[in-house]
C-alpha cells in the first residue's frame with residue numbers, strides 16, 4: 633500500500649473493513665498524489681479477479697482455498713464470508729474505486745500501474761516488489777513509499793494472508809547452520825537431474841510442469857505438456873513437481889545473494905525497504921495455507937466446471953450484471969453438481 637498516499641491524506645493504515653474502504657475511496661477521489669487531477673484508483677485486480685488477495689483476506693477467504701468447517705473441508709467459494717467479500721468488491725467496482733481495467737489486466741500490467749502511481753494498493757510477490765517494483769516506482773516518484781498492508785481481521789476475528797505452496801519461494805540458510813552437508817544434499821536433490829537438454833521454455837516458471845518426459849509429459853512444438861492432471865499427482869510425482877519447479881530458480885541464486893546482501897546493507901544503514909522481511913514475518917504470523925494439499929479424481933472431474941462457473945459468478949456480481957443473489961445460485965449449483973462429493977473427498981484426503 634502507498635504509505636506516502638496515506639500520509640498525504642492524513643490517513644493511517646486501515647485496521648477495520650470500514651477503514652479499508654475509506655482508504656481505498658480516498659485513494660480514488662481525494663487526489664492522494666496531490667497533482668490536482670482525478671487520475672488514481674484505490675486498487676486494481678487482474679484477469680479473473682486475480683491479484684486481489686488483500687481484499688479477500690479481509691473477509692477470511694481466498695478463491696480456490698479450502699477451510700475447515702466442523703468436521704469437513706469446504707471450499708472458500710461457498711463460505712458466507714465470500715458473499716460479503718463479493719458485495720464489497722462489487723461496491724468498489726461500481727463506485728469506480730477499483731480500476732475498470734481489472735477484468736483484462738495481467739500481473740505485468742498491474743505492476744506497471746503500481747509503478748506509475750495509478751493504484752494505491754496492489755498485490756505482488758515480495759521479491760518482485762524489492763527487485764523491480766519499488767526501485768522502478770522511485771524513478772517515477774522519488775518520494776514514493778510502500779508499506780505492507782496486513783488485511784483487517786476478518787469476521788471471525790482472524791487476520792489471514794494467503795501462503796503459496798509452490799517451490800518458487802526463496803531459501804535462506806542461517807550463517808549459524810551446523811549441518812551444511814544436509815542443506816547441500818537438499819539443494820543437490822533439487823537439481824540432480826540434468827536440465828541442460830530441456831528447451832529454454834521449460835525453464836520459464838510459468839510453463840514448468842512436472843514428471844518424466846515421455847511418461848508423464850511430452851514436448852510438442854517446443855511446449856512442455858503434461859499427460860496427467862495436477863490434481864491426479866501421486867505424492868512421488870508431487871515431489872517431482874516441487875523439485876522441477878525449484879530448478880527454475882536455481883539460475884537466480886546469484887541475484888538472490890545480491891538481494892539478501894542489499895537488504896542487509898539497507899537494514900544496517902537504516903535505509904531499509906524490507907518488504908521481503910515483512911512478507912516473511914507476516915507470512916509466519918498470519919499465513920494460512922489452503923486446508924487442502926491433496927486432491928483426487930472427484931475433484932479433478934468437477935474442478936473445471938466449478939472454476940468456470942465461479943468465474944462467471946464473480947464477474948457478473950462484481951460488475952453489477954447480476955445481484956449478489958447470484959452467489960446463492962452458485963452455492964446451490966455447487967451442491968447440485970458434485971459439491972458434496974468434492975467435500976467428502978478432500979476431507980478424506982486431507983484431514
Ligand SMILES: [Ca+2]
Pocket residue numbers: 663664665666667668669670671672
Ligand atoms: Ca491525482
